[in-house]
Amino acid sequence: MTILEAAGHLKAGTLTSARLIDQTLAAIAEKDGKLNAFITVLDGPARARAKALDSELAQGKHRGPLHGVPVAVKDLFHMKGVRTTGGSKLFADLVSAFDAAVVERLEAAGAVIIGKTNLHELAYGVTSNNPHFGAVHNPHNLDCVPGGSSGGSGAAVAAGIVPMGMGTDTGGSIRIPAAFCGTVGLKPTFGRVSKFGCMPLGLSLDHMGPLTMTVRDTAVTMDAIAGHDPRDPNTSARPVESYLPSDNPSLAGVRIGWPVNFYFDSLDSEVRRSVENARRIAESLGASVIEVRVPDIAALNTISRVILMSEASAVLERYMGDRSKFGADVLALLDQGRLLPATDYVNAQRARRVMQEEFRQVFKRVDCLFTPASPIPAPRIDQKSVMIDGVEEDVRLAATRFVRGINALGLPALSLPCGRSAAGLPIGIQIVGRGFAEKFLLQVGAALETALFA
Numbered sequence: 083m084t085i086l087e088a089a090g091h092l093k094a095g096t097l098t099s100a101r102l103i104d105q106t107l108a109a110i111a112e113k114d115g116k117l118n119a120f121i122t123v124l125d126g127p128a129r130a131r132a133k134a135l136d137s138e139l140a141q142g143k144h145r146g147p148l149h150g151v152p153v154a155v156k157d158l159f160h161m162k163g164v165r166t167t168g169g170s171k172l173f174a175d176l177v178s179a180f181d182a183a184v185v186e187r188l189e190a191a192g193a194v195i196i197g198k199t200n201l202h203e204l205a206y207g208v209t210s211n212n213p214h215f216g217a218v219h220n221p222h223n224l225d226c227v228p229g230g231s232s233g234g235s236g237a238a239v240a241a242g243i244v245p246m247g248m249g250t251d252t253g254g255s256i257r258i259p260a261a262f263c264g265t266v267g268l269k270p271t272f273g274r275v276s277k278f279g280c281m282p283l284g285l286s287l288d289h290m291g292p293l294t295m296t297v298r299d300t301a302v303t304m305d306a307i308a309g310h311d312p313r314d315p316n317t318s319a320r321p322v323e324s325y326l327p328s329d330n331p332s333l334a335g336v337r338i339g340w341p342v343n344f345y346f347d348s349l350d351s352e353v354r355r356s357v358e359n360a361r362r363i364a365e366s367l368g369a370s371v372i373e374v375r376v377p378d379i380a381a382l383n384t385i386s387r388v389i390l391m392s393e394a395s396a397v398l399e400r401y402m403g404d405r406s407k408f409g410a411d412v413l414a415l416l417d418q419g420r421l422l423p424a425t426d427y428v429n430a431q432r433a434r435r436v437m438q439e440e441f442r443q444v445f446k447r448v449d450c451l452f453t454p455a456s457p458i459p460a461p462r463i464d465q466k467s468v469m470i471d472g473v474e475e476d477v478r479l480a481a482t483r484f485v486r487g488i489n490a491l492g493l494p495a496l497s498l499p500c501g502r503s504a505a506g507l508p509i510g511i512q513i514v515g516r517g518f519a520e521k522f523l524l525q526v527g528a529a530l531e532t533a534l535f536a
Contacts, residue, residue: 119233168204170203202233227462232247269495272286273318273492274309348473349470452512497512501534
């Protein structure tokens with residue numbers, strides 16, 4: 083059941099929040115033994131909150147479409163009185179003393195937070211093979227990863243347990259799980275959603291955003307969580323508009339940029355077919371497709387990696403005295419980041435600004451870019467490398483190749499299901515827009531979603 087479907091039943095009185103929470107907890111009990119999507123389940127608090135929200139409805143108070151609807155949040159978001167682990171031994175027993183801004187805003191909108199979802203350790207990876215809390219499994223094939231680092235949120239939504247799971251995205255950590263699990267995932271513009279109260283990884287790269295069943299559910303969530311927060315100096319004071327797409331969104335007159343370099347150079351054939359089919363559908367809906375040469379994405383990815391490795395190592399430096407508390411893959415990345423000279427970090431930030439200007443020029447010609455979200459469908463949990471066009475690639479580097487650089491640009495990007503592989507694994511398309519163009523991206527996404535899955 084989507085957010086908007088649940089909202090309709092709750093408002094009409096054909097379903098209570100208490101009953102919906104009971105159903106959600108039953109789904110967790112039934113499915114999560116295989117998925118391992120949750121680290122903490124808040125059964126008691128969720129039931130109490132649902133009862134209170136039902137009372138509000140009975141008294142005529144309705145907070146909006148999230149009123150009484152169960153959601154989950156990645157276990158990076160602090161919740162007062164609740165354990166927040168970050169998927170790490172470092173914080174296994176940390177009980178938060180305050181709420182993250184996203185938690186505050188979801189609860190103000192009436193959402194019921196049912197639990198905290200599993201993730202790649204410290205949000206620093208793309209598989210969600212967590213050495214401390216166990217690997218998260220993809221609902222479409224339990225032998226495959228759900229993507230990361232927001233793998234638990236992606237798996238919980240894809241399995242139909244909750245209609246929305248909050249994620250974070252530092253180098254693709256919303257869009258990769260969305261692509262691998264077949265959900266919608268939005269990385270908003272940097273500064274559109276407050277980072278306050280979320281455990282950091284890359285201070286200038288972290289973005290907060292939702293994974294949902296549908297584009298409209300993403301819009302409803304953005305209506306609740308977007309906006310300025312004085313506690314996060316990176317948030318924009320730009321007014322928040324309603325993100326909900328119109329009932330019959332059109333692509334007439336939309337200029338879609340189709341990159342002729344990088345994004346289609348090394349790609350799984352089934353991913354290529356699915357994304358090209360989405361392009362044809364968009365054209366049939368009235369969009370014009372314009373071939374563009376994008377700036378050097380390989381260089382942009384290098385810039386992003388240097389910035390992330392430097393910032394992550396700086397953020398976690400205070401904990402490096404006890405190396406036994408880190409998983410091997412995260413520890414290796416932190417060690418690499420500590421070896422980078424400050425000059426590399428400064429030069430990466432300088433090059434980043436040049437790239438941002440180059441992309442502003444691209445968006446003078448087109449309204450958005452269509453790219454694959456990932457060059458591959460979800461790999462197996464035990465898989466370290468993947469063959470693409472006869473070339474062996476590291477799974478981490480392959481999975482992040484099309485998404486990582488967008489974080490350095492700070493631009494909004496939407497991952498949307500656009501097909502399946504022969505093995506039944508989801509395939510995602512990424513739609514990238516100008517800064518603060520979330521409403522436009524969701525309008526394009528809703529039109530495409532309707533045509534793809536009508």
